[in-house]
Amino acid sequence: MATVSLEKLVKRYGAVEVVHGIDLDVADREFIALVGPSGCGKSTTLRMIAGLEPISGGNLRIGGKIVNDLPPRSRNLAMVFQSYALYPHMTVRENMGFSLKIAGQTPEEIAPRVEEAAKTLDLTHLLDRRPSQLSGGQRQRVAMGRAIVRQPEVFLFDEPLSNLDAKLRTQMRVEIKKLHAKVQSTVIYVTHDQVEAMTLADRIVIMRDGHIEQVGTPEDVFQRPNSKFVAGFIGSPPMNLKDAEIADGHVVFSSGDRLPLPSRFRDRVTAGQRVTFGLRPDDLYPAGHGIHSGEDADVYRHDLHVILTEPLGNETLVFSDFGGAEWVGRMLNPRRLVSGEALPFCFDLSQAHLFDGETGKTLRG
Amino acid sequence: MKGWRPPAPFLLLLPAIVVLAAVVIVPLILSLYSSFTPFRLTQPASLYTFVGFRNYARILADREFWTAFGRTVLLLTVALNVEMLLGLGLAMLVEKATSGQRLLRTIMMFPMMFSPILVGFQFKFMFNDNIGLVNNALQSLGLTDQAIPWLIDGSLAFTAILVAEIWSSTSVFAILILAGLLAMPKEPIEAARVDGCTPWQTFRYVTWPFIMPFAYIAMTIRSLDVARAYDIVKIMTDGGPAKRTELIWTLVSRTAYADARMGLANAMAYVAILLSILFTVYFFRKLAAARTQIAAEW
Ligand SMILES: Nc1ncnc2c1ncn2[C@@H]1O[C@H](COP(=O)(O)OP(=O)(O)O)[C@@H](O)[C@H]1O
Ligand SMILES: [Mg+2]
Numbered sequence: 001m002a003t004v005s006l007e008k009l010v011k012r013y014g015a016v017e018v019v020h021g022i023d024l025d026v027a028d029r030e031f032i033a034l035v036g037p038s039g040c041g042k043s044t045t046l047r048m049i050a051g052l053e054p055i056s057g058g059n060l061r062i063g064g065k066i067v068n069d070l071p072p073r074s075r076n077l078a079m080v081f082q083s084y085a086l087y088p089h090m091t092v093r094e095n096m097g098f099s100l101k102i103a104g105q106t107p108e109e110i111a112p113r114v115e116e117a118a119k120t121l122d123l124t125h126l127l128d129r130r131p132s133q134l135s136g137g138q139r140q141r142v143a144m145g146r147a148i149v150r151q152p153e154v155f156l157f158d159e160p161l162s163n164l165d166a167k168l169r170t171q172m173r174v175e176i177k178k179l180h181a182k183v184q185s186t187v188i189y190v191t192h193d194q195v196e197a198m199t200l201a202d203r204i205v206i207m208r209d210g211h212i213e214q215v216g217t218p219e220d221v222f223q224r225p226n227s228k229f230v231a232g233f234i235g236s237p238p239m240n241l242k243d244a245e246i247a248d249g250h251v252v253f254s255s256g257d258r259l260p261l262p263s264r265f266r267d268r269v270t271a272g273q274r275v276t277f278g279l280r281p282d283d284l285y286p287a288g289h290g291i292h293s294g295e296d297a298d299v300y301r302h303d304l305h306v307i308l309t310e311p312l313g314n315e316t317l318v319f320s321d322f323g324g325a326e327w328v329g330r331m332l333n334p335r336r337l338v339s340g341e342a343l344p345f346c347f348d349l350s351q352a353h354l355f356d357g358e359t360g361k362t363l364r365g
Numbered sequence: 366m367k368g369w370r371p372p373a374p375f376l377l378l379l380p381a382i383v384v385l386a387a388v389v390i391v392p393l394i395l396s397l398y399s400s401f402t403p404f405r406l407t408q409p410a411s412l413y414t415f416v417g418f419r420n421y422a423r424i425l426a427d428r429e430f431w432t433a434f435g436r437t438v439l440l441l442t443v444a445l446n447v448e449m450l451l452g453l454g455l456a457m458l459v460e461k462a463t464s465g466q467r468l469l470r471t472i473m474m475f476p477m478m479f480s481p482i483l484v485g486f487q488f489k490f491m492f493n494d495n496i497g498l499v500n501n502a503l504q505s506l507g508l509t510d511q512a513i514p515w516l517i518d519g520s521l522a523f524t525a526i527l528v529a530e531i532w533s534s535t536s537v538f539a540i541l542i543l544a545g546l547l548a549m550p551k552e553p554i555e556a557a558r559v560d561g562c563t564p565w566q567t568f569r570y571v572t573w574p575f576i577m578p579f580a581y582i583a584m585t586i587r588s589l590d591v592a593r594a595y596d597i598v599k600i601m602t603d604g605g606p607a608k609r610t611e612l613i614w615t616l617v618s619r620t621a622y623a624d625a626r627m628g629l630a631n632a633m634a635y636v637a638i639l640l641s642i643l644f645t646v647y648f649f650r651k652l653a654a655a656r657t658q659i660a661a662e663w
Contacts, residue, residue, distance in 0.1 A: 052555050073561040085552030089574040089658045098570070099560035146560070 002063055002076075002153030002186040003028050004049065010057030011044050011210075019044055020210045021058055031180050031187045033201035035194055035233070041210040042190040046156050049188060050079050062154065077154040078147035082162060084139045086131040086146070092118075093127040096145045117145045120179070137168045144176075148183060157189040161196065173199055194234050198222070206230050228360040231278050231353055237317060239278045240327045243357065246273045251354075253277075253323025259300055262349045265363055274357030281317065283348035284329035290346055291332065298350035304329075306341045320345070400631035407625050420632035429608070430633060433616040434640070436523070440594065440612065441644065444530050445587055449580055451531065452538025459539070460546045474540060476533045485600025488529035492516050492601075519609030522602050526610055529597050534590065538583040545579030546572075574658065581652035588644035593637070613637040 004026040011019035019041045026032050034042045047053040049060060051072035059066050067075055078099075086095050096117060097110040118124045121141045131139055140160060147155055160176075161169045177200055180187055191197055197204045198218045206213045206221060206229075214226045225231035231239045244251045246269045250258040259277070261269070269275065282291055287301065304320040304327075316334035319326055320343075329345060337343070354363040370376075400420055404412045424430050459469045476484075491498045492515035503509050516522050549572070557567045595614040598604065604611035604619065611619075617637065621630035 050555075050559055052558065072555075072558045073563065077559065079556070079559045081552050081556060083550070083552050085550070085556040087553050087556070087571060098557075102561045102566055102570075146556075150560070 003061070004154060004186060004188065005061040005064075006045070006049075006058070007061070008058035009045070009048060009055065009060060011041070011048060011053065012056040017056075018210050019048070022207075022210075022212050024205060024212065024215065026186060026188060029184050029186055031189065031200060031202045032205060033197035033203075034188065034190045034205045034207055035192065035197040036207035036213075037233070038192055040207045042192070042207055043158055045207075046079075046158050046188060046190050049154075050077060050156050051075050075154075076152050077156055078150045078152040079156040079158065080143045080147050080160045082159040084131075084143040084163075086139060086142055088131055091128050091130055092123060092134070092142050092145075095131070095142055096149050099146070099150045113149050114145075117149045120148070120182075121145045121175075137164055137172070140164060140168075140172060141175075144179070148179065151183070151185075153185060155183075155185050155187045155189075157187065157191075159191055160189075162191070162193070169196075176200060195236060198234070204234075206233060224362075224364065225278075225353065226362050228276050228278070228355040231355070235280060237281050237328050239280045239353070240284065241276050241278045241355075242323055242325050242327075244275055244277045244323070246271055246275060251275065251277050253325070255324030257323035259347060259352075260349065262298060262352050262354075264365070265354050268363045268365065269354070275363065276355040276357055276360070278353035278355060279327075279347060279349075280351065281328045281330040283351040284327060285346055285348075286318065286329070286331050287344040287346050289331040289333055290348070292346075292348060298348065300347040300349055302345055302347065303342050304345045306337050306339050306343060308339060309337050318343075396631045397635065399628050400635055402628045403626075404628035404631075405625050406622075406627055411628070416628075420629050421636075423629065424632055424636060429611070430613075430616065430636075432608075433611045433613050434636075436610070437594070437612045437614075437637075437640070440523075440527065440530070441588060444527055444534070445584055447527075447531050448535045448538050448587065449584070451535045452540075452583065453542055453576075453580070455535065455539040456543035456546055459543055470540075470543065473536050473543075475536075477536050479533065481533060481596035482600055484529055484533045485597040488525060488532070488597070489516065489601045492525045516602055517606055519606060522606065522610050526598055526601055529601065530594065533597070534587060537587055538580065541579045541583040542576050545576035549575050574655075577658075578652055578655040581648050581655055585645055585648040585652065588648055589641055593641065613640070 004024075006022055006024040008021040008023060009019060010017065010021050022045065024032075034045060036042055044053060048055050049062075051067070051070060051074075055068050060068055062075055062077070087098065090098065093114055096114045100110045100113065114127070115124070118127055121144060123138070123141055123145055126134060126138060126142075131142065134142065140163070143160065157176075161172050164172060173196060176189075180200075189197075189200060201218065203215060203217055204221050205215050208229055214221055214230045216224070221230055221234050225234065225239075228241060232241055242253060244253045246252070246261065247258075248271065249261050249266070251261055252258045285291070292299070302322070304322055306318055306320050307326065308319040310317040310319075311334060314332075316331045316337070318329045318331050318337065320329065321327070331337075355361060356363055399412060401417060402412055402414055403416055403419070455473060459466060459473060462469055479487075490496075492500075494500060494512045494514045494517065497515065499515065500509075500512055503513065514521065515525050553571050553575075554567055557571045562570065593614055594612055595618070598610060598612055598615050599618075602610045604615040613633065614637065617630050617633045620626050620633060
């Protein structure tokens, strides 16, 4: 049973506190992704779990046992580093078998496990090379191989794909997912890339400045963000988030443009309240080019001028002007648009979000 | 030949070539030649008698020479190994220092700034049996009440020379190994810790292979140094007592200047140089192997 529990975990460097007492329970065999912008304390948290950084406060439990003061070697976990951290003087075979050798296994015991991991990761033909003779993607696979050979209870990944090009990244993402299905270990996966987090994780932990903003399944954090920060962080292209004020049943933007206040927010705001209005690009589309038909009661229609388009083939991102700011919409089954063209747009207000202007917290019930 | 001009690069390098020839190549050839003659400073004409390999034959059968040769190899082996260990320890301590590392690095280099002659005098004084610091300290600590004859007893004198030699040059190892430690990526060490290594295993399997080439560079430099060790020995014991600390180079200089037998001395010198070259080649081989191992980019 490899549950991992963080209880009020704190990290201080000298007088500076960088992780502010975070709580998190990771279930056995769960795939958890820690996401957040650069510098928010993801790596620090992961390294505390690994035992590479001393814990300044709170408790860390692995399998229910407090491990705060155990050295990394006594925690039975494997880590894949962003820079891969392969041993440069060892061959791929030696790299992968190293932890077993240290654990006192004989070459006869080590060889089959290395061979098997190599087969899984398609590294068999590279076993006798040194890391310097490998490409980035191959090194990455060796780093993974080194981790899986150990059959640890917990895998820790620190941005393992961020040094790869886009195509390899997508490919490796799939591999990691398959791997998790196969090895059935607990995984804690750090990334700054929300797409990776969304596609891989059972649950996502969104961090910001050493705090946890929200924990939830990918659907949760995408559909029900608790704060403006999460709303803006998850989803690509990001949600349109515009400051506005509430006035007589409408959301009024700085330019004076207004949208009707969705009914479910009516009791939650007061007139004159400052809010942030959020709408995903999927919910802002030229009439007839959306996910929904656009005939629902909660759809508000308005003509917008196209400023710019980004054709992506199966869809086109449309940038247009509303309420004194730029909004991104998504056009399915696209046709060619010219800039300056005026189009009837649908605002699907059933999908709109509203956040408090001061605290950034959601106003959803 | 009219109109022929030597190529420009050659012309431009000519001054350097002339100087090099005058100060290096000509003396080298001259000394090599004189090692095939019975040349004595007191009999200049003897320079023109060619005797073939007679000097070399005499050296090969010369017990005194082989004793000095063996002692030089012994000094080299012991000094290099001890310096390596001490230098490694020093470098690892300095690398751990979180503040004042710059200052420590500078202090570490102090011994290298002294001329070997000064080091010789210094240690000659420290190991003096009557007024030396070493005996004084030992007596004050109550470890002995005798005046230990450091520079008078043969093997003690050899030890004293070793100490002086090691003191003056451990920093060569320390500096180079420290450079290696600082250049070393930290992630593999962390990976090793997660992979289950104790601190000792981390050093043994990850750190040491990485800094080995740096240690070999220091070895190469120092092997050249020790193989021509002269100054410190000359000052501290001058090969004494009763030639018990005679090294190749003190023997060469004694043969050349005290006995004035230049031809023979030159022959000895060439054998000694051969020894240096062997050591250097050996360490270069090791260095090259270690470099390929860590796939160094230099
Ligand atoms: N050794 C250190 N000393 C002081 N501050 C550090 C140290 N390591 C990281 N930090 C700080 O801690 C914060 C979190 O860093 P990190 O966990 O690496 O962020 P990321 O989420 O990008 O992985 C950053 O603000 C960083 O500046
Ligand atoms: Mg990081």
